[in-house]
Amino acid sequence: MTELPTIPQINTHKNHILDPMKYFEFRLLRLCLVFFAVSLNVMSNQALAQLDTTKYALVGGLLIDGSGAEPVRNSIVLINGNRIEAVGTIGRLAVPEDYQLVSTEGMTLMPGLWDPHVHLLYSGHPDFSHWFATYSDQFANVTIPASAHQILMAGVTSVRDLAVNTRDIARVRQRIEEGELPGPTIYAAGAALMPIDVLQTMPHIIPIDNDRKAVNETKRLIADGMDFIKILGAVPESQNMVNAIVRTAHAAGIRVTAHGRNDDEIRVALIAGVDEIQHIGVDTPTFPEDILDLIEQRIASGIPLYWNPTVGMILNTDELAADPEWLDDPKNFLDLPADMELDIRQAIARANFNVQPRSASDTIKRKLQSLSERGVIMVFGSDEGSFGHPASESTWRELETWVFELGMSPLVAIKWATSDAAEYMGVGDEVGTITPGKLADIITVTGSPLRHFSTLREPAMVFKNGVRVR
Ligand SMILES: [Zn+2]
Known part of the structure; x- marks a missing residue:
């Protein structure tokens, strides 16, 4: 067993x-x-x-x-x-x-509840390119406010958005704070810094191709009031740029979180000294030795390392594919125009959910165990907005997966998604x-x-x- x-x-x-x-x-x-x-x-x-x-x-x-x-x-x-x-x-x-x-x-x-990993600009549509090409001009006034409203109705009163158009999220955040829109308290990373020259057309990503730009764009995000810096898609060739981003953010007292779906991303992030890594990949059965060494060195240095696994993204796909009744639930489309709702529903119904084998669960347990044994601290978050993860459902589905699939006690799960998240975001004295x-x-x-x-x-x-x- x-x-x-x-x-x-x-x-x-x-x-x-x-x-x-x-x-x-x-x-x-x-x-x-x-x-x-x-x-x-x-x-x-x-x-x-x-x-x-x-x-x-x-x-x-x-x-x-x-x-x-x-x-x-x-x-x-x-x-x-x-x-x-x-x-x-x-x-x-x-x-x-x-x-x-x-x-x-x-x-x-x-x-x-807190969800420290959301993407309010998406609404669960499976095709990012189509989403950006069709709806970019509606993010600020339609999709982000709709997701904010939906997630608040789901009992999530605080979120951290990791990759969103900086100006759009700042605007929606202000309107929520002024009581003009219903929504959670929003912490945000703004646009993700992507240190390779791709995806130029997506407004929630800032391509970085040299060290100077890495420094300047990091400073600009901080000046725009963003609470975190998010790095996406790092490759070994971008190590110096990632180092520059982390140095610049830390000098300003801002933490950095990095996408870590594959070993390359994780390795670059650890070498650069990021504060937090997201996702647990299931492409490889275990973390390679050199990554485990980097983690051990990091923990030994006394600087905590945080990890936001988002396991529901992988472990819930069978349910999402086999029991799509959730697609008919009107709360998942609250405040969205009818044509957008139809587009999302049809695209999800057509989509391939890439259902994971049972071994994915074992891989995740094994990797979580090896992080745990080394003293890595887990941060809750669901990756809300991603394919098949509407704002109304994403947070509790992720929590449920930890309770029912990974054996977390409900009391700990609630603490994790409330006071631990608030402490992590530095507002534990005010909420949580x-x-x-x-x-x-x-x-x-x-x-x-x-x-x-x-x-x-x-x-x-x-x-x-x-x-x-x-
Ligand atoms: Zn994400």
Whole structure:
């Protein structure tokens, strides 16, 4: 029998397990701090723009706070403006009169999910060239806003977009922050830097053909407000350019993530010192020795190495091909024009899903295990928007794959896709757990995902920054 990988249990941020009394005291302490913070009027412009004057009391449900702590029954969560004001239990925390009571009986509350690997400009269409040739002028006003709306309705309140037209994502992000469009909080890499001379026509990719351009384009992305730098398609000949990108980004305090579907990409990325690598390829059964050596050297240096495997991209293809009923679900086409919907549905129905053999699962487990053993830290992310991965479904499908196929415990999976992701993005003090003082990004699902994880596919309620959007 294949041993299940224990990667995320080992290599995520540390668990904060507190006993119930400590837990309660901890919350009381935080509550005092919150009042102090609010009295100082410490609020960002973004928070003010989205301030909802309704005060909510979510009463009765099972609380999974996202920290990895054991769930708490009969919970009460008070939301005041855009912040979580207090967290307690029935009989121990009073609900003030002016709060709108929302029963969460029979439900589980958890922090809004994160998807740190999305592509909001796609909508699951299998033919990238066709997508860009036909719809590029509609990314900013149609496809990115539609994906943002869809993914928010799926309970994902924060995303990181890795490869998108810089100006388009900046514009949509601003409109969401101003409350003009529904959508998650967006972190973005903008256009991906591709250090070989191809794909010039795609607006979400910046071709790089010399070191000077590598430096200048990296600086430009950072000046445009991008939160990460993404490298795509590195080859051995581009090593110096990739080195220049990483040096430039790190000098500005910005992290770099690199596509790593094949060994060449991974090798170049590790030599250059990127912070994170995406994907687990199944073309080779194991990582070659020299790559494992590079990983060991990196870990020994004390600089953490992150990996975003996106296993659903590979392991879900059989389901997507064999049970295409999901293609008829209207939520996957929310806000898209009818002709675009028809185009996507027909193209997916015609497409070859490249169904992977069962051995792909073993390969992924083996590779994850070898990364885990060496101390690599896993980052959640689904590659939303890619072929067959619509915004409404991609995130929970990826999480489900980790739970059902790779043996991750549901509680760890929820922590991984909430507080760990927020910590990784450097905003763990603001979001990622249901904790007094943090922004009120909260979802509820029917029943308990600890018993029936698939309940995550259909959130009952979604609050973003204290605003109920579902
Ligand atoms: Zn991707």
